[in-house]
Amino acid sequence: xxxxxxxxxxxxxxxxxxxxxxxxxxxxxxxxxxxxxxxxxxxxxxxxxxxxxxxxxxxxxxxxxxxxxxxxxxxxxxxxxxxxxxxxxxxxxxxxxxxxxxxxxxxxxxxxxxxxxxxxxxxxxxxxxxxxxxxxxxxxxxxxxxxxxxxxxxxxxxxxxxxxxxxxxxxxxxxxxxxxxxxxxxxxxxxxxxxxxxxxxxxxxxxxxxxxxxxxxxxxxxxxxxxxxxxxxxxxxxxxxxxxxxxxxxxxxxxxxxxxxxxxxxxxxxxxxxxxxxxxxxxxxxxxxxxxxxxxxxxxxxxxxxxxxxxxxxxxxxxxxxxxxxxxxxxxxxxxxxxxxxxxxxxxxxxxxxxxxxxxxxxxxxxxxxxxxxxxxxxxxxxxxxxxxxxxxxxxxxxxxxxxxxxxxxxxxxxxxxxxxxxxxxxxxxxxxxxxxxxxxxxxxx
Numbered sequence: 089x090x091x092x093x094x095x096x097x098x099x100x101x102x103x104x105x106x107x108x109x110x111x112x113x114x115x116x117x118x119x120x121x122x123x124x125x126x127x128x129x130x131x132x133x134x135x136x137x138x139x140x141x142x143x144x145x146x147x148x149x150x151x152x153x154x155x156x157x158x159x160x161x162x163x164x165x166x167x168x169x170x171x172x173x174x175x176x177x178x179x180x181x182x183x184x185x186x187x188x189x190x191x192x193x194x195x196x197x198x199x200x201x202x203x204x205x206x207x208x209x210x211x212x213x214x215x216x217x218x219x220x221x222x223x224x225x226x227x228x229x230x231x232x233x234x235x236x237x238x239x240x241x242x243x244x245x246x247x248x249x250x251x252x253x254x255x256x257x258x259x260x261x262x263x264x265x266x267x268x269x270x271x272x273x274x275x276x277x278x279x280x281x282x283x284x285x286x287x288x289x290x291x292x293x294x295x296x297x298x299x300x301x302x303x304x305x306x307x308x309x310x311x312x313x314x315x316x317x318x319x320x321x322x323x324x325x326x327x328x329x330x331x332x333x334x335x336x337x338x339x340x341x342x343x344x345x346x347x348x349x350x351x352x353x354x355x356x357x358x359x360x361x362x363x364x365x366x367x368x369x370x371x372x373x374x375x376x377x378x379x380x381x382x383x384x385x386x387x388x389x390x391x392x393x394x395x396x397x398x399x400x401x402x403x404x405x406x407x408x409x410x411x412x413x414x415x416x417x418x419x420x421x422x423x424x425x426x427x428x429x430x431x432x433x434x435x436x437x438x439x440x441x442x443x444x445x446x447x448x449x450x451x452x453x454x455x456x457x458x459x460x461x462x463x464x465x466x467x468x469x470x471x472x473x474x475x476x477x478x479x480x481x482x483x484x485x486x487x488x489x490x491x492x493x494x495x496x497x498x499x500x501x502x503x504x505x506x507x508x509x510x511x512x513x514x515x516x517x518x519x520x521x522x523x524x525x526x527x528x529x530x531x532x533x534x
Contacts, residue, residue, distance in 0.1 A: 092256050093223050121178060124192040127203035135238065138210050142172075170188050173219075234521050236309075247281040305440065326483050328417065328418070335428075362423060367383060417442050422445070426469070430451050433453065435460075435500060
C-alpha cells in the first residue's frame with residue numbers, strides 16, 4: 089500500500105519540480121512550515137494521552153473550536169495537538185488555541201507519516217470535514233488508533249476518487265473501514281457515499297453541521313466601536329462589506345460604491361480579500377478607481393488616514409478580523425460567488441443578522457445557501473447590475489434589511505447542536521477502546 093501511493097506522490101513531485109522550485113523561491117506562503125511538513129515536528133513525551141485534531145484551513149479551524157473547548161473541559165488530563173495544512177489555517181489556529189501545540193500537517197508519504205506518529209504519539213485522531221489521506225489512514229489503522237471524522241462531508245467526485253484509490257490498493261479500503269474509525273457526517277447524502285465506499289453502517293452517523301455551533305451571534309459593542317473609530321466610520325454612515333473576495337469582485341464593488349455614493353450619503357466600503365497576499369493588488373484597484381486605500385495593518389499601527397474618510401476604502405489585510413468587520417456592516421457581499429467558483433462562508437454574516445448578498449457560484453455551500461434561501465434571509469444575484477440594485481435596495485430600506493437579518497440569525501440558531509452529538513459519539517468510541525473510564529463525567533455544556 090505505501091509503495092503504491094508513495095510512487096504516485098514522488099512521480100507527481102518529479103514532474104512538477106520546476107513549478108515547486110519556482111514557488112519555493114518566490115512564495116513565502118509556499119515555504120511556510122516546510123520542515124514540519126517533512127516530519128520535523130516537535131516531539132511529545134507521551135506521558136499523557138493525546139487528541140490529534142486536524143483542521144486543514146481557517147474554516148475547519150473555526151469549525152473545530154467548540155469541539156476543542158469541549159474536549160479541554162471533559163478530558164483535562166489529555167494533551168490536544170492541532171494541525172493545519174495552510175499558513176492561514178496555522179495563523180488562525182495560533183490565535184484561537186493559544187495554549188495548544190499547533191503544527192503543520194505532514195506530507196502524505198509513508199516515511200513522513202511514521203515519523204510524525206512516533207513524535208506526536210496520538211491516542212485519538214479527530215479529522216475535521218474531509219481530510220482523508222491514504223497513507224495517513226493506513227498508518228492510523230495499523231497502529232489501531234481510534235479515528236473520528238467530525239462534520240464530515242464527501243462529494244460524489246471525492247467518492248469516485250476514493251473508490252479509485254481502493255482499486256489501486258485494497259489496504260486503503262481496509263483502513264477506511266477500520267474497526268476503530270467512526271464517521272460523523274452532515275447529511276444523508278454524505279452518509280450514503282461513505283456506505284458506498286464500504287464503511288459499515290454502524291460506524292456512520294448523521295450529526296449535522298458543527299459550523300452553526302461555532303458562529304458568534306453577536307459581537308461586543310465595544311469591539312464595534314473600536315472598529316468604527318479606527319476606520320473613521322460614523323454611527324449613521326452606511327457600511328458595505330465585501331468579505332472573502334476573489335479577483336474581479338473587488339473591482340465590481342468599487343464601481344458599485346462609485347455609483348451609489350451620490351444617492352446614499354456617507355456610504356463606506358470595507359474590502360476583505362480572501363487571500364491577504366493580494367492586498368497590494370487590491371490597493372492598486374482602489375487607487376485606480378479614484379479612492380484612497382487605508383490598510384488595516386497600517387491603521388492599527390498609526391491610526392491615521394491619508395485622506396478624507398468619505399473618499400477612503402478600508403482594506404483589511406489582517407487575519408482573523410472578518411467576523412468583527414461583518415458586525416458593523418449594513419450590507420454584506422460574500423465573495424468567490426460572482427467571479428470565483430465554490431463560494432465562501434455565508435453563515436458568518438447570517439449569524440450576526442447582517443443582510444447578506446452573494447452570487448450564484450456556491451457549489452461548496454449548497455446546504456447553507458438552501459437553508460438561508462428557504463428562510464428568505466439572503467439575496468442571490470447573477471451579475472454586477474443585479475448586485476448594484478440589490479445593495480441599493482437593502483441600504484435604502486433599513487427596516488426591511490433588519491428583518492432579513494433577523495430571519496438569517498433565526499435560521500442559524502435552529503441548526504445548532506452538532507458539536508454535542510459528535511462529542512457523544514467520540515466519547516462512546518473512547519469508552520469502547522477503554523481509553524477512558526466508564527464512570528467518568530459525560531456531560532459537557534457546549
